[in-house]
Every structure is written in C-alpha cells, then in structure tokens.
Amino acid sequence: MTRRERALRTVRRGTVLTVVALLGLVIVYVRALMFTPIERFQGPAQKIFYVHAPVAWASLLAFAVCGLLSVGYLFMRDRRLDLLAMSSAEVGVALSVAMLTTGPIWGKPIWGTWWTWDFRLSSTLFLFLLFVGYLVLRGALADHEVRARYSAVLGVMALALVPFIHLTVYWFRTLHPAPVIMKPEAPSLPGVMLVTLLMSLAVFTLLYGGFLTVRYGLAVLEDVRLEEAAHELS
Amino acid sequence: MTTRTAMAIALKDLAIEWRTKTAFMSSLVFAVLVLAILFFARDATAVSAFDLAPGALWVTFTFAGMLGLNRAFLVERENHSLDGLRLSPATPTAIFLGKVTGNLIFVGVVELVSLPLFVVFYDIAIWRQVPLLLTVIAMATVAFVAVGTVLSAMVVRTRFSEVMLPVLLLPFLVPPIVGAVQITWRILAERPLAEMSGWLSLLGAFDIVFFALALLLFDAIITE
Amino acid sequence: MNYPDNGAYMVAAYIVTAVVVVGYAAMLFYRSRKLR
Numbered sequence: 001m002t003r004r005e006r007a008l009r010t011v012r013r014g015t016v017l018t019v020v021a022l023l024g025l026v027i028v029y030v031r032a033l034m035f036t037p038i039e040r041f042q043g044p045a046q047k048i049f050y051v052h053a054p055v056a057w058a059s060l061l062a063f064a065v066c067g068l069l070s071v072g073y074l075f076m077r078d079r080r081l082d083l084l085a086m087s088s089a090e091v092g093v094a095l096s097v098a099m100l101t102t103g104p105i106w107g108k109p110i111w112g113t114w115w116t117w118d119f120r121l122s123s124t125l126f127l128f129l130l131f132v133g134y135l136v137l138r139g140a141l142a143d144h145e146v147r148a149r150y151s152a153v154l155g156v157m158a159l160a161l162v163p164f165i166h167l168t169v170y171w172f173r174t175l176h177p178a179p180v181i182m183k184p185e186a187p188s189l190p191g192v193m194l195v196t197l198l199m200s201l202a203v204f205t206l207l208y209g210g211f212l213t214v215r216y217g218l219a220v221l222e223d224v225r226l227e228e229a230a231h232e233l234s
Numbered sequence: 235m236t237t238r239t240a241m242a243i244a245l246k247d248l249a250i251e252w253r254t255k256t257a258f259m260s261s262l263v264f265a266v267l268v269l270a271i272l273f274f275a276r277d278a279t280a281v282s283a284f285d286l287a288p289g290a291l292w293v294t295f296t297f298a299g300m301l302g303l304n305r306a307f308l309v310e311r312e313n314h315s316l317d318g319l320r321l322s323p324a325t326p327t328a329i330f331l332g333k334v335t336g337n338l339i340f341v342g343v344v345e346l347v348s349l350p351l352f353v354v355f356y357d358i359a360i361w362r363q364v365p366l367l368l369t370v371i372a373m374a375t376v377a378f379v380a381v382g383t384v385l386s387a388m389v390v391r392t393r394f395s396e397v398m399l400p401v402l403l404l405p406f407l408v409p410p411i412v413g414a415v416q417i418t419w420r421i422l423a424e425r426p427l428a429e430m431s432g433w434l435s436l437l438g439a440f441d442i443v444f445f446a447l448a449l450l451l452f453d454a455i456i457t458e
Numbered sequence: 459m460n461y462p463d464n465g466a467y468m469v470a471a472y473i474v475t476a477v478v479v480v481g482y483a484a485m486l487f488y489r490s491r492k493l494r
Contacts, residue, residue, distance in 0.1 A: 011490055018483060025479065029472060043462035048471040055475060074454055091482075098478040105471040109464035123408070130405040137402065140392035150388045153451045157381070157406065160447055164409040164440055171416075171432055207479065214486050221493045
C-alpha cells in the first residue's frame with residue numbers, strides 16, 4: 001500500500017468515527033435537553049455543564065496528547081509523530097473555542113458575570129493561546145524539519161507548564177464550582193445527571209478521536225502531495 | 235571548558251551591546267514610561283499607588299525584559315554568526331548558558347536601574363525588605379530568562395520575531411509572574427514570611443524545572 | 459416552576475457547541491475534498 005493509499009484509508013476511518021460520534025452527540029443532546037431533570041436552584045442553564053465540561057476535557061486531552069507526542073518526536077524524530085501532534089493541537093484549539101464560549105455563557109446566569117479572572121477560566125484561556133501560538137509558530141517556519149523540531153520543543157514546554165498552572169489554581173481564590181465528580185467520596189451528582197454527563201464525556205472523547213484521525217490523515221496527504229510535487233520538479 | 239565558553243559568549247554579547255547601548259537604553263526608557271503610564275492610568279481617588287505598585291513593577295519588568303531577550307539571537311542572525319557558533323567546538327549547553335548569562339545580566343541591570351525609579355514614583359519604603367525583594371526579583375528573572383532564551387532562539391528564524399516572542403512567552407510567564415506579584419505585595423505590606431512560602435516554593439520549583447528543561451531542549455534547537 | 463428562568467443561556471450554549479463541532483467537521487470535509 002502506498003503512503004497515499006494508507007492516508008486515504010486513515011481519512012476514511014476517521015470519517016466513520018466522526019460520524020458515529022456526531023450521531024452520539026445528537027443522542028446526548030436529546031437526552032440532556034429532554035430527558036434529564038432540571039436542577040432546582042440553578043435552572044436549565046445548569047445543563048450547559050453537560051456540554052461544557054466534556055468539551056473542556058476533550059480539549060485538555062488534545063493538548064496533553066500533543067505534549068506527549070512532542071516528547072516522543074524529540075526522541076524518535078519520526079515525521080508521523082509531528083503530524084499527529086499538530087493534528088491534536090488543531091483539534092484542541094477548535095474544541096477550546098467551544099469551551100471558552102460555553103464557559104461564559106454558563107457563568108453569566110450561574111455566577112452573575114460573563115468572565116471572572118478565576119484562575120481556572122484564565123488558565124484554560126492561556127492554554128488556548130499557547131496552542132494557538134504553537135500553530136502560528138508552525139505557520140511561520142517554512143522548513144518542515146525545523147518546524148517539526150521547534151514545535152516539539154514548544155509542545156514539551158507546554159506540557160511541563162500545565163501542572164504549574166494547576167498549582168496556581170489552588171492558591172488563588174476561585175469562583176469555579178468545587179469538583180463534583182472527582183472527589184474522593186462518592187460523586188454528588190444524582191444518578192440520572194451522572195449518566196448524561198458520562199455519556200457526553202464518552203461522545204466528546206470519541207469526537208476528539210475521530211477529528212484527530214481525519215486531520216492526521218489529511219496532514220499525511222498534504223505531505224505526500226508535497227513529496228510528489230518535489231519529485232516532479234527534479 | 236563549558237563554563238569558559240559560556241562566559242566568552244556572554245561577554246561577547248555584552249561587549250556588542252556595550253558599544254551602542256541601544257537595546258539597554260530602549261529597555262530602560264521603556265521601563266520608565268510603563269511605570270509612569272501605569273501610575274497615571276488609574277483613578278487616583280480609587281486606586282492607591284501602593285495597591286498598584288506590585289502589578290506595575292512586574293508588568294514593567296516583563297515587557298522591558300522581553301525587549302532585551304530578542305536582542306540575544308537577533309545579533310546572531312546577521313552575518314549568519316549562529317552558524318559560526320554551531321561550527322565552533324562550543325557545545326549547545328555552553329551556548330545556552332552563555333546566552334542565558336548574557337540575558338540575565340542585561341535584564342538584571344535594567345531591573346536594578348528601574349527599581350529605584352519605581353521606589354521614587356510609587357513612593358514605596360522598601361529598605362527593610364530589600365534582600366527579600368531582590369531574591370524574588372532574581373527568582374522570577376531566572377524563570378523569565380530561561381524560557382525566553384529558548385523561545386527567542388526559535389523565534390529568531392521567523393519573520394515577525396518581535397511579535398512572536400511575546401505571543402509564545404507570555405503564557406509561560408503566568409505562574410512565575412503571578413507568584414512574583416503575590417510575593418511582592420506581601421513583602422511591601424510587610425507580611426510574615428509564612429504567608430509567602432507557598433508562592434516562593436512555586437517560583438522556585440518553576441525555576442528548577444524550566445531551567446533544566448530549557449537546557450535539555452536547547453540542544454534540539456541548535457543542532458541541525 | 460420554581461427554578462430560575464435561564465433557558466435561553468442553555469439553548470445558546472448548546473447551539474454554539476453544535477456550530478463549532480459541525481463547523482470544524484465541515485472544514486475537515488472540505489479540505490479532504492480538495493486533497494483527493
């Protein structure tokens with residue numbers, strides 16, 4: 001199988017995964033909007049949680065994967081790791097847009113304000129800007145090998161930065177709701193809502209996987225096309 | 235050998251800068267202007283100079299410092315002297331340490347000169363707290379310079395390096411600068427050391443982790 | 459109805475998320491067409 005054929009196959013598989021995830025998203029939407037009870041004190045706006053939290057998780061997952069792949073690239077110098085890292089960063093940035101818009105939309109009715117410099121909001125904003133910077137850096141470097149190397153360096157540094165940003169959260173007064181799921185004792189979200197949340201988490205994780213696969217396949221196709229063009233010129 | 239090479243590189247950069255002093259003067263003037271503008275850009279009846287002071291100090295240091303960072307590698311871009319460095323027996327570690335030292339001295343001098351101006355403009359009494367204040371400034375500057383040196387080495391190859399450096403650097407500066415500001419206002423308010431120990435540890439840990447990381451990663455940047 | 463009347467926010471958030479997700483999917487789809 002040529003590289004091009006393999007890339008096309010990857011794109012096809014990714015498309016299937018994405019379509020499945022999108023269908024799952026429809027199911028989650030229906031369940032969250034119509035079959036999950038409304039929270040008494042926060043009202044319907046509380047349901048934003050079922051999309052905001054999973055999309056935040058997915059985008060943070062995307063950035064973490066990019067960071068880990070960057071480490072991998074620096075050790076193995078495999079072109080594919082670089083293309084996969086870039087794809088993950090791009091998907092992460094796209095999902096972050098959803099996260100950073102639904103966050104304030106949730107904040108306004110629940111906390112009474114669109115934005116607070118609450119550090120968790122701020123830190124996700126900084127991560128978003130960091131990975132936009134990652135993509136901008138890539139855009140500004142013409143040589144593919146240099147681009148891969150430099151992006152990997154930035155990715156590794158970004159990965160190291162995340163725990164520090166997290167630490168700063170705990171030492172800063174924060175408005176962000178106390179963790180409801182990841183507490184040592186049993187989660188304080190009632191059964192029906194918990195199931196909706198978990199379903200949504202699964203769907204967004206699947207969506208990330210689908211997007212990643214398609215984007216990676218397309219990146220390889222672009223690479224192949226450049227190779228072929230270079231060949232024709234020589 | 236590495237130390238001598240690093241020192242040679244640092245001294246070379248400083249000698250080049252000393253001849254024209256352009257970057258140094260620009261950074262200094264910039265620092266003074268930022269301090270002044272921040273002082274005036276507030277409602278004086280609502281925000282006291284004392285409340286504004288820690289933030290103003292660190293914003294000033296950050297931006298004046300960034301002006302100085304770009305200079306370290308921009309100087310190598312002309313005449314392709316970076317290739318010369320690569321071909322020399324200098325190891326990437328030596329080059330990194332040399333550049334970092336040069337940057338530390340440059341940024342350090344800008345900070346030390348603007349600090350008295352800060353005291354004067356904002357009417358801060360800091361005599362008792364000078365050692366602690368200098369410690370915090372040193373720690374935050376190390377963080378800033380370590381990360382900034384790595385990023386400026388990468389960014390120098392792009393066309394808009396002056397813009398790209400802040401874009402990439404600023405997210406990394408959030409933990410150290412937030413920490414520095416938190417510690418600085420506590421110092422100025424003469425709070426007990428126990429109140430700032432957490433932030434000091436954060437700053438210290440950041441310094442260690444990112445200096446080590448920068449050192450390790452610099453090889454990947456320089457070696458083609 | 460003893461809960462606050464903030465359904466509009468919920469709708470807005472769900473729409474925004476759908477737009478971003480479908481939008482990115484469409485962009486990928488469009489790009490794949492160009493590359494074939």
